[in-house]
Amino acid sequence: MSVRTAVAAPAGLGEDACHELARHLAWSLEGVTACGFESKTGSLWFVTEKPLDQADLMQAADDRGRAIQAFPSRRLASFTKHPSPAYENVEDLLRERGDLKPVGPTTLALGGTAALLATRLERMMKTEAAKLGADEWLLPSLMFTQDLARSGYLRDFPHQANLVCHLPGQPEDVKLAASQIISGSEIPSRLSSALAPTVCYRLFTTLADSVVEPELMVQSASAKCFRHEGAAGAGLDRLGEFSMREIVAIGKPEAVSDFRDTLLALSGRLLQATRLHSWIESASDPFFTDVWEKGRLFQMGFDLKAELRVRVAGRAESLAVGSVNHHRDHFGLAFNIRDSTGDPVHSCCVGFGIERWTLAVLSHFGPEPGDWPEILQEA
Ligand SMILES: [Zn+2]
Incomplete structure (x- = not known):
């Protein structure tokens, strides 16, 4: 069952900022499958598996909103x-x-x-x-993941990073790991490579x-x-x-x-x-x-x-x-x-x-x- 939660967007934010705000808040919430901003009602909405706490959401939206307004773009x-x-x-x-x-x-x-x-x-x-x-x-x-860390990207945008994991071990281990993936279970990953x-x-x-x-x-x-x-x-x-x-x-x-x-x-x-x-x-x-x-x-x-x-x-x-x-x-x-x-x-x-x-x-x-x-x- 999915639930839709909507809260009023902070007053005074532009259309673009409201969309960006919805997307950003979605990152910090668990299990969001869709999100957006509806300009007709001025509300930010989120679809999740479990209901969201409206008061917490409102607070988070207000905090971000205030910070955005402090720096309008030119x-x-x-x-x-x-x-x-x-x-x-x-x-x-x-x-x-x-x-x-x-x-x-x-x-x-x-x-x-x-x-x-x-x-x-x-x-x-x-x-x-x-x-x-x-x-x-x-x-x-x-x-190299190390170079990505060096650039500052892993610090500033960790939620957007893609690390590549190879199947670990010798041929037999690789076959085993592959079969584990196929059957849906977790595999240990070596994360030494990153997609740029x-x-x-x-x-x-x-x-x-x-x-x-x-x-x-x-x-x-x-x-x-x-x-x-x-x-x-x-x-x-x-x-x-x-x-x-x-x-x-x-x-x-x-x-x-x-x-x-x-x-x-x-x-x-x-x-x-x-x-x-x-x-x-x-x-x-x-x-x-x-x-x-x-x-x-x-x-x-x-x-x-x-x-x-x-x-x-x-x-x-x-x-x-x-x-x-x-x-x-x-x-x-x-x-x-x-x-x-x-x-x-x-x-x-x-x-x-x-x-x-x-x-x-x-x-x-x-x-x-x-x-x-x-x-x-x-x-
Ligand atoms: Zn560049």
């Missing part, structure tokens, strides 16, 4: 003159056509039109990375414990990224495995800071060229545990994260299709990457989520390639 650029998207059920249409197929937990295989569009978007972004002088890398999906959640961590790992001589080094790669999305995962907008094109700059503080502006300008140009109803706003990864306050204050204080947000047809919540992040010396310190004077390097990156851009373009222009913006006609 709009840095606007492309809202572009017409609003109108293709409301485009994802369902692609599923019906067989262009989107679930092949594993929170994953989708893209075929037909979806594959064509995702490929063209990725090619457009790769071209831009090359224009910025980025060295192209091909990256593996696996990294971002592209840039892997690029930093290639530079760990080294000295970067140039003022600025620019690298780029497109790779699969993995984030456990729990009950929230499903569609093109929230996949457990997704593709991301990143451009990363590493070097002296001033050069990195300037390059961050270059990445913001590039982001604006791409939103403009793909004619999406969108904007860029300062943002943060506000919602986790104790580092929440400190991390967010830090990010807001230095304006370290900007999100590219797009309207999607039929949804009140906008969708982040990318972000520009200024890490300052965080990864220089974490991975012991130094400049020629021995100081930790600074870094910044832009990440474009390919499947989310795909959804955004489909939502604006529909599934017919001939209707897509010019830049995607033959990119």
